[in-house]
Amino acid sequence: MASSATLPDPVSASLSARGASARRCDTTGLGVCLTAQQFIKLNAVAAVVFLLFGGIAAILLALTRWQAVHLLRVDWFYRILTFHGLNMLIFWILFFEVAILYFACTVPLNSRLFSRKVAWLSFGMMLAGAVMTNVVILQGKADVLMTSYLPLLAHPLFYLGIILVAVGTLVGVFNFFATLYIARRDGTYEGSVPLVTFGATAAAIIAVVTLLHGAIVMIPTFTFSMGWTAQPDPMWYRMIWWGLGHQSQQVNVCAMVSVWYLIGQLATGARPVNETVCRGAFVLYILFINLASAHHLLVDPGVGASWKIWNTSYAMYLAVLASMIHGFTVPASVEMAMRAKGHGRGLFGWVGALPWRNPAFSAVALSVAIFGFVGGITGVTLGTQQINIIAHNTLRITGHFHATVVGGTTLAFMGLAYYVIPLMFRRDFIWRRAARIQPWLFGGGILLVSFGMSFAGSLGVARRVYDIERAGIYGPAAHLFLGVMGVGAIIAVVGLLLFVALCVGTLLFGARTSGRPMADWGVAEAVQGAPGEALYSDHWAMKGTIVLTGVFLACFAIYYFANWKALADVWHVR
């Protein structure tokens, strides 16, 4: 359908208002604000470009730490490591999140985006900042790693670039909140916002707190690098920097969980078993995640045991509760939908009937499993105050967050792209068979990376170090696990490059879908004699999920207490 300001009913006042051009989606029937669509596209494209940069860096790093290959020179290793961290953890994720925010505040609410100018300002600042930072890093003027711990000092433009990205993101978040406001004011929807919008709002609230921490720590560091002010205290820097560094990962968690619910609906027709529970869990994130920077200071001087214990458990465990709730409600909603469609044989009969051919679905299913079983369990355990003694700054830490941020968030975002491109760019994917295996390549590779790192870290191998031979203490087991990490990285990067090739190829050569629904990836179909709605009155019907979460809790407890046992074996220290 051609873009048009006149839409058939029921189109909201906001979307049909003068100057707010919109179209009706040929697949979902939802109204799409064209300004929002434009900036969803821009931010998503920028995100994928930075993902590609980060992925190229990733393979160089893995092939260097794989001691048998040892590819890069020492100065380039730390340069590329700085580059990898910022492009993956900050640029790729933030650009994609702004795209998700613009989607979540417009399409589900039937609203237009608040302001095109503000969206341009946000995008321009973020892009300028990201390019500036990358150029400074590649010029070799900022070999300080992503954390840039003082007194290490980079070129002032490095900090200025990060400040621009942070402030630009804040401007985009403002556009999101302003859109929520005008949608409510103009009555574009009735009642409560949909769960996806609710989750995105939680992400946006945490993002504001996060980015303010970024401003508080980066501005005095920038003025110090210009020689205008004294050097900030290194411990103060660590505490505030992690208010940015760790909380930004909670923004990712919120956005990722929203994507889980979204794809669950699109691929299987899942709906929350209980809206109150799902929303309550998002509120727990907002309230209890904000002190998580403590997890990075658990073996630091200057903060005492009670501070560490209080901030670890108070901030963390009600947020952990939130993740454990989502870990139940997401598979439970999918299982209920499958059983309602008649796939109810035994405990796991519904699993085989899931739409595994749909790459968005398989990406999200892998994302839930990797985030929960690997990322979540290791994160809580390593972030336990005393257990951190046998984990801090080893490869165990990177093994953990490659399972959360990469196997969890990045994979879920990739899954979302399999809908974003047909629905927003209105082109059907090319190479559909390759797309179906892409999540498995990427997810499988990242699992190997995470295992290799975690086990090498358990053997004492440090993160962020160019060479482990100089220490002369690491045996064949450590080298084997670094090799596992290297092989995993090759597989994951092949999956990543395939993803980028699919996206770019589709944008250039994909068949246009205007006037017809997108080509179906495969959704769960109902069979004859399905129980349908009647099933939802049974609050114990999700039997498979009950068993799966029971297994999860058992794995959690075993890993957790095994780590206390390992801690009990080292020297006494207080």
Next chain:
Amino acid sequence: MSLSLPAHDWYKPPEGAEKLWIGLALLWCFVLSLMMPYWHFRGKQNSRGEAYAVTPAAFQQRTEAFVAANKVGERDGMPVVEPAPGGDAYLTARMWAWYPILKLRQGETYRVHLSSLDLQHGFSLQPLNMNFQVLPGYDHVLTLTPTSKGVFTIVCNEFCGIGHEAMIGKIIVE
């Protein structure tokens, strides 16, 4: 549906399996929370973060005085220093060395002072895999009791510039 507007009466308390899971998860979170204070009082491995402000110059001076008073030998040009059981020991981190080599006795307790003369460093004792942060300006005190004998290696596990991987130290326990 998560993408569409919820029913107006969406506010409902959890029921059935969902309620059970929330209860179990909350219980587990309590266990997680209680383990840390429990270990603080009953466990032998804790990081209290005991620290005092110190300038790099002052810390270097204290380390030199400690080395001069307690030196018992030399190994590859690095002094080997044995503090009195129960006494203070000083370990200086700088780009890219740990100074000096400490010689400790199994079962004795020492107050090991850690600080940096330049950047941030990471004290990573191998093969035990015990890790602590070392910052300039902070005298980080570990009250340490070796429970095993041998030659242990200190690896730096906080990035400190181009020679980071060569920053290797030793602790000898007899």
